[in-house]
Amino acid sequence: MNNKKKIYFTPGPTQLHPSVEKYIRHALDENVCSINHRSQEFMEIFGNTVCSLKKLMNIPEEFSVFFLSSATECMDRMIQNCVEKNSLHFVNGAFAERYFKTAVELNKNAEKIESAFGEGFDFSNLKTGSLPELVCITQNETSTGVALDLNDIYKIKKLFPETILSIDIVSSAPYVNPDFTIIDSAFFSVQKGFGLPAGLGVLIVNEKCISKARVMHSKKVAGSYHNFVSLYDNAQKKQTSETPNVLGIFLLGKICEELIHYGIKKIRSETEDKSKLIYDCLDKNSKLNAFVKSNELRSKTVIAVNTGDKQKIVKKMLLDEGLIVGSGYGKLKDSQIRIANFPMHKHEDISTITQILNNMKD
């Protein structure tokens, strides 16, 4: 059965949105890859994508959208532009750790509050050292399948009202629905929930981040071409600092339009239904179980499954039906699988996955 058409349930890169091919065709027909990035045509693409993304994710007009190359670059630029001295990181997985390490590598006084992989944090009882200029939270930890409750995250704003709050929504966007009047910044990459080719990171920042970056820039410590001042000044003209991934920006806009048309509420409710299918299956399974025990912390978009020594067997059973899931991350590489549940993943295919996982009982 190995010649079945493959469907990728990997947590990113993942299955392309089914319309990507059509929009690449459009892009080629309309010479999107040949137009000048300072032309009116490009500025329209830039404007359309920003407009559609803001509409889809309910991002207020006053936020800026910067097109970088990856979520990893987003971390780098947030630290460079918003932290002169102190950052605070909530670390419960590999990507939260990467954000923390980025700050360390950039010579910041980075403090971390740690929690075991698979666990969350007690946000009502925080003890920290220095007052942080930036708080970094991985809302959806791709490495472990832990999603932090947004209402818990908002509590940080009460504790540090002046601090910039940055959330990593890399593998939860566009399902996640943060209140952008509370948070200051969020970022994601397009090869996960949007089902696009990798090579584009999207950073969303408010005026507070820009103001901080202006101070950093005036002190000549905000970095070079992707400092927020340059990104902001170009974004005001619907342009970028350098020749960007024009095709990626075009495709993101088209997919946002399509998701808006489909209905974001419908996408969110379908995502919840599909994730319930998987978690219910795991909770009844005697050989496999969800890595995240707390119902409140279970990600709806990345589901980590303890497979013990059965990982290879599980992956093979799924592959025989053309279904490709991710391995565990880091030290959990060989004892877990991770199943992505993004908008383009169909209920019927998730259902097939659960049937196969159910067969593990026998």
Add this chain to the structure above:
Amino acid sequence: MNNKKKIYFTPGPTQLHPSVEKYIRHALDENVCSINHRSQEFMEIFGNTVCSLKKLMNIPEEFSVFFLSSATECMDRMIQNCVEKNSLHFVNGAFAERYFKTAVELNKNAEKIESAFGEGFDFSNLKTGSLPELVCITQNETSTGVALDLNDIYKIKKLFPETILSIDIVSSAPYVNPDFTIIDSAFFSVQKGFGLPAGLGVLIVNEKCISKARVMHSKKVAGSYHNFVSLYDNAQKKQTSETPNVLGIFLLGKICEELIHYGIKKIRSETEDKSKLIYDCLDKNSKLNAFVKSNELRSKTVIAVNTGDKQKIVKKMLLDEGLIVGSGYGKLKDSQIRIANFPMHKHEDISTITQILNNMKD
């Protein structure tokens, strides 16, 4: 005639290589955009692209190839990783100036030797201040159409044998044929001579650059995720520091293979023939003339043409035949056109351009 199929002779983004569409089709069929960037499949793509690029451009095995997001990022990372204090820049155009400004923004002691736009340098008679750690030369200045002679550039190595020599070949690769046993680093972006969608910068560095970056890294001043130590360690595994533009890397490899098959010598001789067509036409033209006067300095791949107040008319005459050329750059925006002459640009179309330019005589 405006419904003619457009052909882009812009200096980048430019006309896509005619095979790009076919290879995107391959990529979609082979799930290139869905595979994991730590998988064997990705490592094969990475390895193939590096191997083909090295073969095409005669790059020695010991050089590393890093996939960044743009040539602008390449400048940024070269400065961050190879300059603790002093860099020296030869500035005769907007992109050389950008390299210089990058060093200034990164707080380096950047020295520049300037020449008028459209002119070259006297490399045998240089006076500089501090001994530079990095010398930056824009071999082919996209903004003005000046190409510096490689043999002149090599003279710098005699003057500063210990210094890292970095050359910007953004709009001359793969036509340009630098001797990588003399230079230490070169970079280009793929949306010019390779005719690919923008969103990938390629940085080629030797062991000397890596060694310098190791010293910088140990002092914690080499930056974050795209420091050369991280890029190098990942490249050794045929991987990247973050999820990269996988499609871009795949396409670059395929186009390199195709150019190798076509023959790089043939491409180079065709490029010279086509550029001669244009310069000969300009030298006989009474209303238009080549911006670069010296034959030795005339770029074969980006030809800047003084149009005076006729720019709009010239562009319109070309557009009527579906031929799109670039405007001048910066202050020359409205009084020049720039014609790209890359491998995918056909002799017959260049010939049509010259016929139209000839008509300006009447």
